[in-house]
Amino acid sequence: MTRTHRPVSSTHHAVAVIVRDAGVLIRGRSGAGKSRLAEELAAEARSRGWFGRLVADDRVQIVARAGRAILSPHPTIAGQVERRGQGIFVVDHEKAAVLRLVVDLVDRAQGGDDPPRFPDERARSTEIAGVAAPRIALVIGEPGGARLLVEKIAAAGA
Numbered sequence: 001m002t003r004t005h006r007p008v009s010s011t012h013h014a015v016a017v018i019v020r021d022a023g024v025l026i027r028g029r030s031g032a033g034k035s036r037l038a039e040e041l042a043a044e045a046r047s048r049g050w051f052g053r054l055v056a057d058d059r060v061q062i063v064a065r066a067g068r069a070i071l072s073p074h075p076t077i078a079g080q081v082e083r084r085g086q087g088i089f090v091v092d093h094e095k096a097a098v099l100r101l102v103v104d105l106v107d108r109a110q111g112g113d114d115p116p117r118f119p120d121e122r123a124r125s126t127e128i129a130g131v132a133a134p135r136i137a138l139v140i141g142e143p144g145g146a147r148l149l150v151e152k153i154a155a156a157g158a
Contacts, residue, residue: 009063010129016055016071016097019045022153023071023097025060025128028105032140035081037105040146048150054093057081062099064129069099100156102126102135103149 015034045052056073126135
């Protein structure tokens with residue numbers, strides 16, 4: 001008897017965007033600016049003549065297939081984005097993207113160095129749905145975050 005393995009699937013409180021062919025998963029606490037960063041990232045990509053578009057806002061479905069993590073929107077809110085204090089808006093979106101980068105939005109610890117200036121190897125990667133992915137930590141509200149991410153994607157050749 002042949003057994004078929006069902007793909008590992010989960011839903012994450014996050015935002016996903018695609019830049020060129022790189023799926024970017026943005027995680028962080030509620031109100032951290034995930035949606036705003038995703039929109040800025042897509043706009044920064046487009047300003048360079050690249051493809052940039054939202055995949056999912058608020059709830060991202062992630063399925064592992066053939067050693068890749070696939071990001072997609074939750075079907076009930078696909079093509080919608082919440083802009084805090086303004087409401088829900090319908091936007092163009094992509095149905096799926098292959099995860100290439102995870103961005104964690106973090107609070108700057110009082111007097112601390114979070115994220116660290118020189119992260120060790122463990123801090124520069126993470127595992128999503130059993131798939132390893134590069135990771136970068138950004139301070140919530142840090143100016144130039146979208147530009148930094150686009151440069152990282154360009155350097156990776158995605």
